[in-house]
Amino acid sequence: MAASALDTIERDTADMVGESGPLSPDMLRRMHGYWRAANYLSVGQIYLRENPLLEEPLTIDHIKSRLLGHWGTTPGLNMLYVHLNRLIVENDLNMINVIGPGHGGPGLVANTYLEGSYTEHYPAIERSRSGMHRLFRQFSWPGGIPSHVAPETPGSIHEGGELGYSLAHAYGAAFDNPDLIVTCVVGDGEAETGALATSWHSNKFINPARDGAVLPILHLNGFKIASPTVLARIGRDELTDLLRGFGHDPYFVEGDDPAEVHQKLAGTLDTVLARIQDIQAAARSSSGPIERPRWPMIVFATPKGWTGPAFVDGLPVEGTWRAHQVPIASFDNPDHLRQLEDWMRSYDPAGLFDEDGKFREDYASLAPTGHRRMGSNPHANGGALLKPLSLPDFRVHAVPVPKAGQTKAEATRVLGGYLRDVMKLNLGAANFRLFGPDETASNRLEAVYEVSGKAWMAEIDAVDVDLSQNGRVMEVLSEHLCQGWLEAYLLTGRHGFFSCYEAFVHIIDSMVNQHAKWLKVTKAIPWRKPIASLNYLLTSHVWRQDHNGLSHQDPGFIDHIANKTADVARIYLPPDANCLLSVADHCLRSRGYVNLIVAGKQPEWQWLGIDAAVRHCTAGAGIWEWAGDDGDPDIVMACAGDVPTLETLAAVTLLRDYVPDIRIRVVNVVDLMVLQPQSEHPHGLDDREFDALFTTDKPVIFAFHGFPAMVHKLTYRRTNHHNIHVRGFKGEGTTTTPFDMVVLNDLDRYRLALDAITRIPRLSAQIPIATDRYWAAIERHKLYIAEHGDDLPEVRDWRWSR
Ligand SMILES: Cc1ncc(C[n+]2csc(CCOP(=O)(O)OP(=O)(O)O)c2C)c(N)n1
Numbered sequence: 001m002a003a004s005a006l007d008t009i010e011r012d013t014a015d016m017v018g019e020s021g022p023l024s025p026d027m028l029r030r031m032h033g034y035w036r037a038a039n040y041l042s043v044g045q046i047y048l049r050e051n052p053l054l055e056e057p058l059t060i061d062h063i064k065s066r067l068l069g070h071w072g073t074t075p076g077l078n079m080l081y082v083h084l085n086r087l088i089v090e091n092d093l094n095m096i097n098v099i100g101p102g103h104g105g106p107g108l109v110a111n112t113y114l115e116g117s118y119t120e121h122y123p124a125i126e127r128s129r130s131g132m133h134r135l136f137r138q139f140s141w142p143g144g145i146p147s148h149v150a151p152e153t154p155g156s157i158h159e160g161g162e163l164g165y166s167l168a169h170a171y172g173a174a175f176d177n178p179d180l181i182v183t184c185v186v187g188d189g190e191a192e193t194g195a196l197a198t199s200w201h202s203n204k205f206i207n208p209a210r211d212g213a214v215l216p217i218l219h220l221n222g223f224k225i226a227s228p229t230v231l232a233r234i235g236r237d238e239l240t241d242l243l244r245g246f247g248h249d250p251y252f253v254e255g256d257d258p259a260e261v262h263q264k265l266a267g268t269l270d271t272v273l274a275r276i277q278d279i280q281a282a283a284r285s286s287s288g289p290i291e292r293p294r295w296p297m298i299v300f301a302t303p304k305g306w307t308g309p310a311f312v313d314g315l316p317v318e319g320t321w322r323a324h325q326v327p328i329a330s331f332d333n334p335d336h337l338r339q340l341e342d343w344m345r346s347y348d349p350a351g352l353f354d355e356d357g358k359f360r361e362d363y364a365s366l367a368p369t370g371h372r373r374m375g376s377n378p379h380a381n382g383g384a385l386l387k388p389l390s391l392p393d394f395r396v397h398a399v400p401v402p403k404a405g406q407t408k409a410e411a412t413r414v415l416g417g418y419l420r421d422v423m424k425l426n427l428g429a430a431n432f433r434l435f436g437p438d439e440t441a442s443n444r445l446e447a448v449y450e451v452s453g454k455a456w457m458a459e460i461d462a463v464d465v466d467l468s469q470n471g472r473v474m475e476v477l478s479e480h481l482c483q484g485w486l487e488a489y490l491l492t493g494r495h496g497f498f499s500c501y502e503a504f505v506h507i508i509d510s511m512v513n514q515h516a517k518w519l520k521v522t523k524a525i526p527w528r529k530p531i532a533s534l535n536y537l538l539t540s541h542v543w544r545q546d547h548n549g550l551s552h553q554d555p556g557f558i559d560h561i562a563n564k565t566a567d568v569a570r571i572y573l574p575p576d577a578n579c580l581l582s583v584a585d586h587c588l589r590s591r592g593y594v595n596l597i598v599a600g601k602q603p604e605w606q607w608l609g610i611d612a613a614v615r616h617c618t619a620g621a622g623i624w625e626w627a628g629d630d631g632d633p634d635i636v637m638a639c640a641g642d643v644p645t646l647e648t649l650a651a652v653t654l655l656r657d658y659v660p661d662i663r664i665r666v667v668n669v670v671d672l673m674v675l676q677p678q679s680e681h682p683h684g685l686d687d688r689e690f691d692a693l694f695t696t697d698k699p700v701i702f703a704f705h706g707f708p709a710m711v712h713k714l715t716y717r718r719t720n721h722h723n724i725h726v727r728g729f730k731g732e733g734t735t736t737t738p739f740d741m742v743v744l745n746d747l748d749r750y751r752l753a754l755d756a757i758t759r760i761p762r763l764s765a766q767i768p769i770a771t772d773r774y775w776a777a778i779e780r781h782k783l784y785i786a787e788h789g790d791d792l793p794e795v796r797d798w799r800w801s802r
Contacts, residue, residue: 102160
């Protein structure tokens, strides 16, 4: 350690003593030291592969050959962490920290290392010279850890790689956790995203009596990767108006002088904590309705890349966008090596770490202990807190089906009754919520309102129904918010269910990507305990859009989920209400999956009694003997999805009329992943089982709910794949009758029947007559709907008969 650098540190510290604020001179000195240590470790992770304590002069051999990471946001995150630690210790707080700019990963790794959480999770990363060596080396290193806050990072429920979801996650974590404070660092660039912009509204849904608190901290460091941020350039007045307009009370902490900022930040955190505690105390002692509070938040405006190199190669870096990633990016120029060494020594590593590389007790003792450390808070490892739901007997809700196809029911309304009972049984545990973008009633799940209303802390007017400050149904017209809240609710150890229009769930495609990746990675991290699955019910689906047209018609979320890894993705297409009950019960019991259920809400024929439904759903796919013929079939009529099942069975009745001696096998698929080979998906049928259903040589007409290519993709390795002919959605749609929708997409019964005749070799002579019959039926259909605006009676009033 060069004497001159030490002098500088001492001088800096001496200057600080003069600053006024809540921190005593000694506390200020120690907190500043803690911050320097976190900054040192952050820079070390980005740059060094050897010489972690700078015990020798830095040489090029000590530097990683690929410099991967983000410095710019990190010093700000580090300062916030140190200050939150003080707040936790002084007030014995239960706090977790969500980091929007997750690319500041080295800062979170550094802080969890300094507080000891990291070593407890990863014993090889000791708090010693060799541990620090490994800590540095593993960062952004093959086989090591990612550069972002990641599932591997203790204390995190939020990756932050894809920006926009921090605030929604913070609120989802706070729901039903009255003792928890979730601090949430929002990047000012991140705040430009749509998901983040809507997330400010979460404060209208958080109940200060029942829920925890969220403290948003807007990290206004002014720049993104290469440009200024909008919020940094609209003036402080406009920013204040904006944040107040969202219902927050912003407190500004601004500056570039560490001593001043330390004092201001400490004072502001004390103020906002007192404000949060006042809000909660008032709400918790109130017996009547609670007035929606204006929750405090902090705007933390400090330089990007603070304490890093001010200039590199004559260009300004600290306080600019150039600090975003690696401020000194190459070492061809020998000055750069010296500059990096000066930068790292400016933190005074020898003053911070002892000869063995251990963080000096003077500073280390500032950290909270045990579960109060943000890297060890159990809320950030939700599986550890997870309690199974108390689940009602779904059979109680079963639709009686004494005979197939003689009773109609609205599948989702039946499910609504079951979900109401799930809600009721778990009210005491307060660990189940239903999420949806204003569609719970539209999706016919409104029975849940009998036991819990829609959460709502904004004004309630006389005309409103089912709104409640204590509601557990989360409705907001933002799929982003529903998804973000639910993800975090699950990640903090609770359960939920998201119902959504099928076409619009695509809005959160990217969010579910991130969640699925998180689930995948956590399966290989032993200390991360399994969390409840993310359950989707997609309804108001492509085939039944009474009021709506093409805009509402898209079954592509199935394809999106099918692309996720096999250890995470599950897709169910229950053909009727009893199958939906069985599938939903299964999904609510499962852990660590993304479960996609697609089911209609319209009155439809019911096929299976509850026992048969459970057997069918457990198998995932099966031959419906009652619908087909024994023995060797001419044709396999396969179906997946409620409307394709209806059309298939109607096609079967037509075929029997057309070809009395036809031998048909009907196969229904509930669990789409049974189609994949077992080597690809754990639900995949083995080839023998698959062949027993679909044969090795008979034509298969497969009526599918989604895009036809999906079935081909899943089955292309099967023996009989060349015989599988799939009908599904091919992008045709409009506001029309239910049957016309299937006609437009060649999924209708007449087309399926023609397909069958065309594919059965022994019926080849009948193809011309069958084709004429098909066109005559379609012409009849088109003329009738044009005249009457409704489907043909023979279609509308069709019922199964055998
Ligand atoms: C949704 C999304 N779009 C783009 C990016 C690429 N990206 C990574 S960091 C960054 C700038 C982030 O700026 P800010 O949120 O202000 O963070 P900070 O300045 O604190 O690093 C961008 C655009 C991303 N990670 N996520």
